[in-house]
Each structure stands twice: as C-alpha cells, then as structure tokens.
Amino acid sequence: MSEIKKLKLWINGEYVESKTEKYMDAFNPSTGEVIAKVPCCTKEEVDKAIAAAKAAFPGWSSTPVIKRTQILYKLRDLLIEHMDELTHLVALENGKAWAEAQGDVLKAKEPTELACQAPSLLQGESLMDASKGYDTVLYREPVGVFAGIVPFNFPAMIPMGWMTPMCIACGNTIVLKAASFTPQTSMRIAELYKEAGLPDGVINIVTCSRNESEIFLQHPDVKGITFVGSTGVGKHIYSVAAANGKRVQCLCQAKNHALVMDDAPIERTAAGIINASFGCAGERCMALPVVVAHEAIADKLVAAIVEQAKKIKVGPAYDKETKLGPVVNEEHMKSILKWIDKGIEEGAELVLDGRGVKVEGYENGFYIGPTIFDHVKPGMTVGDEEIFGPVLCIKRVGSFAEGLEIMNANPCANGSVIYTQNGYFAREFARHTDGGMVGINVGIPVPVGMFPFSGHKNSFIGDLHTLGKDGFRFYTETKVVTTHWFDEDEGRSHKVSTWDGTI
Numbered sequence: 001m002s003e004i005k006k007l008k009l010w011i012n013g014e015y016v017e018s019k020t021e022k023y024m025d026a027f028n029p030s031t032g033e034v035i036a037k038v039p040c041c042t043k044e045e046v047d048k049a050i051a052a053a054k055a056a057f058p059g060w061s062s063t064p065v066i067k068r069t070q071i072l073y074k075l076r077d078l079l080i081e082h083m084d085e086l087t088h089l090v091a092l093e094n095g096k097a098w099a100e101a102q103g104d105v106l107k108a109k110e111p112t113e114l115a116c117q118a119p120s121l122l123q124g125e126s127l128m129d130a131s132k133g134y135d136t137v138l139y140r141e142p143v144g145v146f147a148g149i150v151p152f153n154f155p156a157m158i159p160m161g162w163m164t165p166m167c168i169a170c171g172n173t174i175v176l177k178a179a180s181f182t183p184q185t186s187m188r189i190a191e192l193y194k195e196a197g198l199p200d201g202v203i204n205i206v207t208c209s210r211n212e213s214e215i216f217l218q219h220p221d222v223k224g225i226t227f228v229g230s231t232g233v234g235k236h237i238y239s240v241a242a243a244n245g246k247r248v249q250c251l252c253q254a255k256n257h258a259l260v261m262d263d264a265p266i267e268r269t270a271a272g273i274i275n276a277s278f279g280c281a282g283e284r285c286m287a288l289p290v291v292v293a294h295e296a297i298a299d300k301l302v303a304a305i306v307e308q309a310k311k312i313k314v315g316p317a318y319d320k321e322t323k324l325g326p327v328v329n330e331e332h333m334k335s336i337l338k339w340i341d342k343g344i345e346e347g348a349e350l351v352l353d354g355r356g357v358k359v360e361g362y363e364n365g366f367y368i369g370p371t372i373f374d375h376v377k378p379g380m381t382v383g384d385e386e387i388f389g390p391v392l393c394i395k396r397v398g399s400f401a402e403g404l405e406i407m408n409a410n411p412c413a414n415g416s417v418i419y420t421q422n423g424y425f426a427r428e429f430a431r432h433t434d435g436g437m438v439g440i441n442v443g444i445p446v447p448v449g450m451f452p453f454s455g456h457k458n459s460f461i462g463d464l465h466t467l468g469k470d471g472f473r474f475y476t477e478t479k480v481v482t483t484h485w486f487d488e489d490e491g492r493s494h495k496v497s498t499w500d501g502t503i
Helices: 045-060 065-081 083-094 098-115 155-169 185-197 210-218 229-241 268-281 295-310 330-346 400-406 421-431 469-472
Strands: 008-010 014-016 023-028 033-041 125-131 133-142 145-149 173-177 203-206 220-228 247-251 257-260 290-294 349-352 371-373 391-397 413-421 437-440 461-462 477-484
Touching: 008 045, 008 229, 014 413, 033 083, 033 133, 045 133, 045 145, 045 173, 045 203, 045 210, 065 083, 065 098, 065 155, 065 185, 083 098, 145 155, 145 210, 155 173, 155 185, 173 210, 185 469, 210 220, 210 229, 220 229, 220 295, 220 413, 229 247, 229 461, 247 330, 257 400, 268 295, 268 391, 268 413, 290 295, 295 349, 295 371, 295 391, 330 349, 330 391, 391 400, 400 437, 413 421, 421 437, 469 477
Parallel strands: 145 173, 145 220, 173 203, 220 247, 257 290, 257 413, 290 391, 371 391, 413 437
Antiparallel strands: 008 014, 008 203, 023 033, 125 133, 133 477, 247 461, 349 371
16 A cells, blocks of 8 residues: 655645645545645634745745746756656546556656747837827736635646646736646646746645635635536635636536537547547546437437547546546446436436446456446436546537537536537637637647636636636736827916826
8 A cells, every 4th residue: 555645735945744634535536536735724824824925925926037948948958857757646636547647748848848838928019199298008916816716626737737837927926726636737837836946935835624715705805716517616606706806717617529420430530529428537627428420310419429439548647558547436426326316317328338347457446437328318417417537418409500509508508519510610619609719630639838728607717717828918918008209389278188198
C-alpha cells in the first residue's frame, strides 16, 4: 500500500500545516487505496490565505506586465520539463488514463501560453480629439483578489489553466479552493510557479468544505469569483457573490447531445462518439452522453458503437495501454451505478452493460465499463440529466428538425454536435442550436484557448466566459482617462461649458 500523505495548505509561497482536526480522504481510483489526508481547513486559514493574496496585490499589480509574463514563460517551460511527473500525478489522484492525464496538463499549458500574450491583449484604446481638444484613453487595470472554486475532474487544466494564468497575468492575485479529491496537482504546479519566480502570496491554495468556501462569497477583500461545478451550486454562488458586489463567472453542468444524420459515415462517426462519450470516464462537462440518431441509420450506428466500445481497454490510469480509467472515488461510482439502474427502471434498453467490471490486480479500483442505453425516450431522466460517467444514451428521431428540437429542449447548453456531410444541415445546426460550443463532425468541440469556453443556458451563469478575450475582460476593469490642455487664451478664461467641453 502506498504511503498516505498528510497534505498541507499553500499560503504565501509555502506549505502551512492546518490546525484543523478534520481531514478528508483522497484516493488512488485505480486501486481504491487512500493516498492522502486532505485538511478541511478552518475559517481562519481561509482568511489567512485571502490576507496573503491581498498583501501581495500591490506589488504584483504594479509589476510591469512584461515582467509578469516572463514568469509565465518560465512556468510554461517547467510544465513541459515536468510533463511526465504531472501526468502521473493527475492519473494517480484523478484516474484519467495516461493520454487523458497528459492532455489535462497540456490544457494547463495552453492557457499559460495565451496569458503570455497579455502585453498585447491588455492594450487599451485611445482617441485623440474625442471632443475638440480633449483626448480619451482607456486602460485595463487589475481588479484585486480573486477566488477560484475548483472541481475534481481536471486537476491541472481548470485551476492552473482556466483560472490562474490569465488572472495573474492581468496583475491580480488568487486563492484557489482546490477539489478535496484531487488537490495535489495544483499544489505541485504552485511549487513550479515559485520556482519560475512568482512572488509569494500571488497564488494561494486551500482545501475546505462548502461551509468554509462561503467565506469567499462575502469577504470584502475578494473582488471576483470563478467557479466550475454543478448548476445548483453555481446559482447559489452567483446570487450571493453578486449581491456582495463581486464579479462572478460560473461554469456549470451539461448534457451535451450529438445529432447524427443519415449521411454520416458510420464507422468514423462511431469512433468520434466513443472518444467523446467515454473519454475521461465521462467525467467532463464537454462529454457526449447523448446521441440523437436518425432512424434510417440508427441500427447500424448503435451496432458500430457497441462493437467499438467492447474493445475499449479498461484499466489502471497510469498503464499507458489503458483507454478507460476508473472514476474518481467509490461514492461517485455508486452514484453512476444508481443512474444505470434508473435507466433500466425507466425502460431504456441496456445494450452494453459496464457494471461489474473487474481489472486483474486492481480489484478494489472504482471501475465502470462503457455503458450504452438505446431507445431512450423523452422524459427519461437518464437521457436528460447529467450522470458524469461512462454512460451513453441513444435517442432516435425521424428528421433533422425533430432532432434539433429534442436537443434544444434540454436546460443545459454547453456543447452540441452534428455528424453530417450535408453543408446545409451543418449550417442550419450551427445557426439554431442552443449549444454555446458547436462541433460539426467534432465530438468534443472545446475551442483552443484564444476562444472563450462559451456555455449557454444552465451551463453558464455570468456575463464573461473563461479564456479568450472574455477572460482578459473578466480579470480586468477599465479606466477611462480624458485629458485637456489649456492654450494661452483659455488659461485666462473663466468660462467652462456644462460638460467641460466633452460634448
């Protein structure tokens, strides 16, 4: 059995042992073993982390943006240098298969590279003679301390990709509430930030329960909240934090659908669906848990998906031959199994059953094999609500219009996909789908980091999305300066217009 670590908090550039008496278990999902005791830190320790971020803000925000990005360049190189170590850490604590875990780290590197463009992207706007003799300049300035509330499913990409690089490149400081199940990757990358030259206090990491997280929503020194998690929690965070004058972005749940038209190439489409549905064990908000299949090709498509899914190798995350690793912990595994039971009770046809999977030598791991329901009808909760596991539902339709209507009926709208070779249907789909991120023959339509991660409806709450230009806007506030210089005659005048010449 692996050594059980007692984790600490990362505050003001160093590890601090928590004074809490309450610790939470973090597991190796591949073996089922507890590998770390994670502190549920005290309210005083959350306050201490916020105070460290506040104290670091004046110095960091006044550091020229070029100097800030030089540190990010070094961090980017360190991510590459430590790629295998970080990949193993993600696989160890989250359960992603090796290639998926490496992708998690690469998706932390990508926004870091985007953040290195801050000197250009933070440039403001100006207009000489906006009014006669009056010049106006717009600047983008740092906001202050941000709090990032992080889910378990992407230990590198979300806290150290979506949140931290752009936040600190803009001159802010941050306190991350790391996921209790998967905090070690964030902690290790924080160490690398320090090695890259980041001043103490710019990044702080705590682990705590929802009770302590509430502090961020009301604390006067926290100016903004970025959150990834369930829609219910997101709505609560938005309502409380916004009421306390904070800027907020909440990236929430999804139930992404793919419409497969009767002209789609069956084998390649099935492969794309398999990758999108069962990758990362379905534990991602851009997974593809529902396929809306045109009746004319539905039987062939389902047969191809089942045949390919049966060939997926289920195994430990750090085995490079594994294609489907375990889910994050036993509690989540039991939740997914209940959903499978629910689908059977609702009358969906279980055409591939992933329950009861055992991996030789890893019998206590949290494994669920690919699971597929066919003939999922409207109103069946298994096809309408987020399961967050390797479960795929097939809904059958007779036309493009019927398929689009079913897809748009879902209250979530993160991503939506169409498989077709027909340009007209592809264009109509892109125009009329509710999904904020659209894939045309692309099963996981997550855009690269220079574009925003733009969920719609109940998949996003807020005004400015993460990443892209939206991200730079979220982490800065505008200051508009209007300047006028007196000539000799005006300098002697007592006359000033009502709007001081600005209209």
